[in-house]
Amino acid sequence: MKRWIFLLALALGLALGQEAKLKACFIYVGPIGDAGWTYAHDVGRKKAEAALPWLETKYVESVPEAQVVPVIDRLVREGCRVVFATSFGYMDGVLEAARKYPDVIFAHATGIKRAPNVATYMADFYQVYYLNGLAAGALTKTGKVGYVAAFPIPEVKRHINAFALGVRAVNPKAQVLVRWINAWYDPAKAREATEALLAQGADVFAFTEDTPTVIQTAARKGAYSFGHYTPMLKFAPDHVVSGQIVHWDVIYIDFLKKVREGVYTPKNLEGVDYFWLLQHKAVEMGADYGVPINPKHVPLLKAASMTVGGKKVAVYDRIMALLKDMSSPKPTFDPFTGPIRDRKGVVRVPAGRKATLEELLTLEWAAPGVVGDWPGEPK
Amino acid sequence: MEEALLRAVLFGTPILLATLGALLAERSGVVQLGVEGMMALSALAAFAAALAFGPSMGILAGVLVGAFLGLFHGIFTVTLRANQFVAGLALSALGLGASGLLGKRYEGLPLPAPLPEGGFALLAFLLAFLLHAFLFYTRTGLYLRSVGENPKAADLFGVSVDGVRYLALGMGGGLIGLSGAYLSLAYRPAWTDGMTAGLGWVAVALVILAAWRPLRALFGAYFFGLLFFLQFRLQGSVPIPSEAFAAMPYLLVILVLALSGRAQAPKALGLPFERGR
Numbered sequence: 245m246k247r248w249i250f251l252l253a254l255a256l257g258l259a260l261g262q263e264a265k266l267k268a269c270f271i272y273v274g275p276i277g278d279a280g281w282t283y284a285h286d287v288g289r290k291k292a293e294a295a296l297p298w299l300e301t302k303y304v305e306s307v308p309e310a311q312v313v314p315v316i317d318r319l320v321r322e323g324c325r326v327v328f329a330t331s332f333g334y335m336d337g338v339l340e341a342a343r344k345y346p347d348v349i350f351a352h353a354t355g356i357k358r359a360p361n362v363a364t365y366m367a368d369f370y371q372v373y374y375l376n377g378l379a380a381g382a383l384t385k386t387g388k389v390g391y392v393a394a395f396p397i398p399e400v401k402r403h404i405n406a407f408a409l410g411v412r413a414v415n416p417k418a419q420v421l422v423r424w425i426n427a428w429y430d431p432a433k434a435r436e437a438t439e440a441l442l443a444q445g446a447d448v449f450a451f452t453e454d455t456p457t458v459i460q461t462a463a464r465k466g467a468y469s470f471g472h473y474t475p476m477l478k479f480a481p482d483h484v485v486s487g488q489i490v491h492w493d494v495i496y497i498d499f500l501k502k503v504r505e506g507v508y509t510p511k512n513l514e515g516v517d518y519f520w521l522l523q524h525k526a527v528e529m530g531a532d533y534g535v536p537i538n539p540k541h542v543p544l545l546k547a548a549s550m551t552v553g554g555k556k557v558a559v560y561d562r563i564m565a566l567l568k569d570m571s572s573p574k575p576t577f578d579p580f581t582g583p584i585r586d587r588k589g590v591v592r593v594p595a596g597r598k599a600t601l602e603e604l605l606t607l608e609w610a611a612p613g614v615v616g617d618w619p620g621e622p623k
Numbered sequence: 624m625e626e627a628l629l630r631a632v633l634f635g636t637p638i639l640l641a642t643l644g645a646l647l648a649e650r651s652g653v654v655q656l657g658v659e660g661m662m663a664l665s666a667l668a669a670f671a672a673a674l675a676f677g678p679s680m681g682i683l684a685g686v687l688v689g690a691f692l693g694l695f696h697g698i699f700t701v702t703l704r705a706n707q708f709v710a711g712l713a714l715s716a717l718g719l720g721a722s723g724l725l726g727k728r729y730e731g732l733p734l735p736a737p738l739p740e741g742g743f744a745l746l747a748f749l750l751a752f753l754l755h756a757f758l759f760y761t762r763t764g765l766y767l768r769s770v771g772e773n774p775k776a777a778d779l780f781g782v783s784v785d786g787v788r789y790l791a792l793g794m795g796g797g798l799i800g801l802s803g804a805y806l807s808l809a810y811r812p813a814w815t816d817g818m819t820a821g822l823g824w825v826a827v828a829l830v831i832l833a834a835w836r837p838l839r840a841l842f843g844a845y846f847f848g849l850l851f852f853l854q855f856r857l858q859g860s861v862p863i864p865s866e867a868f869a870a871m872p873y874l875l876v877i878l879v880l881a882l883s884g885r886a887q888a889p890k891a892l893g894l895p896f897e898r899g900r
């Protein structure tokens with residue numbers, strides 16, 4: 245009898261011990277190893293697990309967007325209390341599952357629909373793109389900056405526009421030539437799109453695609469480029485100037501801590517939307533971690549100048565000053581501060597105010613200087 | 624314009640090599656749908672070997688792995704007489720999956736000394752003519768074609784049907800492997816999962832489009848390369864949406880396939896050979 249009680253207590257203890265850990269599960273749209281989107285999320289997951297001793301994580305990779313619900317079913321059965329779905333296309337599936345499992349907390353990356361138990365989150369690059377645009381504007385000799393773009397959706401358009409606004413702030417006559425490849429991952433298309441832009445005279449490149457193809461292609465012709473998503477300096481040490489780097493772990497750790505502390509419950513997430521920027525350290529400007537600008541190109545950017553408020557300043561100093569400002573707890577500068585007109589001359593952000601989050605998330609217009617096809621451009 | 628022609632050749636090269644490889648196998652009567660997976664695995668092998676032992680060993684590794692996979696396909700299609708379509712699809716899936724799994728630690732690594740594309744392009748160009756000469760002007764080539772057309776007759780003449788098919792699969796596999804090596808050592812000197820991105824399937828379609836003739840494959844591959852480049856070169860300067868451009872090469876392939884009607888496929892293509900049946 246005593247032994248029975250002992251065993252029961254042991255089992256209960258183990259169960260409680262299990263219970264003490266928070267189980268968070270991640271659903272990835274691609275394979276982890278692609279050095280791009282999914283890879284970065286997985287780095288975030290690992291860092292969160294290392295930082296939070298009470299956290300247990302699990303992930304499922306390469307989940308097709310239409311099959312997210314059965315995967316969630318399985319994860320919930322396995323005891324996941326928090327589910328992170330990391331692709332825009334999971335949106336409707338997540339909302340369906342959220343109705344089915346009202347006690348589970350869901351967080352959907354890049355999503356725009358929420359529910360009492362569904363939050364949304366995004367580490368956004370638009371500020372970093374503006375800063376990189378300043379550098380690109382200073383570095384172009386032909387006045388043509390190339391952009392190899394994935395899909396024509398608001399997120400990518402917002403980034404191209406921020407980049408173009410930066411380019412034009414330094415070089416008011418410069419053009420940003422955009423080519424759409426209609427894919428997140430397609431090195432062959434990225435390669436040939438870059439070649440096409442090189443043939444048209446572009447000499448500085450930025451892009452949205454999950455491989456360093458654009459960088460490698462540009463470097464062969466001696467053109468500068470900006471890395472995307474993860475540090476890409478090593479692929480062209482002489483030609484990568486800077487780039488956009490993500491830190492999803494910052495969001496994951498904050499979110500999970502708040503779940504653990506009871507701040508976030510399955511009842512109060514309707515208003516929770518992380519749109520984290522430089523000030524939250526969710527993104528970084530850099531050719532590599534901790535290297536905002538490749539030291540090889542610093543002299544060039546110091547020699548180039550631009551006019552700010554009627555005064556001449558070195559582009560390098562301007563970039564560093566804005567980077568510091570936007571990384572501070574209370575930034576005073578925002579790239580999308582009016583007056584901003586689109587390339588057709590329509591006022592998109594009136595003078596004296598900042599674009600709202602809503603405006604940024606649904607942005608469809610093209611900034612002045614952007615040249616090329618722009619699907620969905622407002623009339 | 625020069626730029627467009629240059630890109631047509633440089634992007635057409637991996638497609639051409641893979642097409643020649645599949646074409647050779649199919650001339651002997653074995654359907655080769657494994658191209659995509661074979662390219663992916665040989666690209667990985669080439670990259671790994673180039674990192675460890677230098678670029679020339681990279682090329683060698685790519686070709687050898689390709690040839691090995693060709694012979695592996697032969698075990699199922701020639702010796703075991705499995706359904707060739709199913710075996711090819713399985714090989715593709717296996718190659719893609721295995722390369723993704725084995726390649727994890729090579730992801731995100733730069734290749735210190737990328738190879739020039741020009742050399743590969745020239746080699747591929749010459750190989751198309753060489754293969755043409757081999758198929759139509761040599762005795763072995765004649766055997767190979769007759770095995771693909773009428774294996775029974777070839778067998779009666781004392782030609783080893785199985786031997787010829789293995790030879791064609793191995794040599795073809797080597798060419799497909801070379802195409803993979805081009806991708807990871809020259810065209811895009813890096814390795815990522817799924818980097819073949821459908822080029823193998825383009826090659827499979829191009830074999831039919833080229834009516835199993837090496838010189839037509841040469842033309843077709845460059846034509847595809849040209850269209851692929853032009854979709855980005857013209858985007859924005861002509862009032863056609865980018866999505867339509869993206870679909871253009873594939874639409875053209877379908878169109879040409881439809882117009883070319885019944886291309887003369889080797890008559891025994893897809894039929895396992897068994898003596899006495």
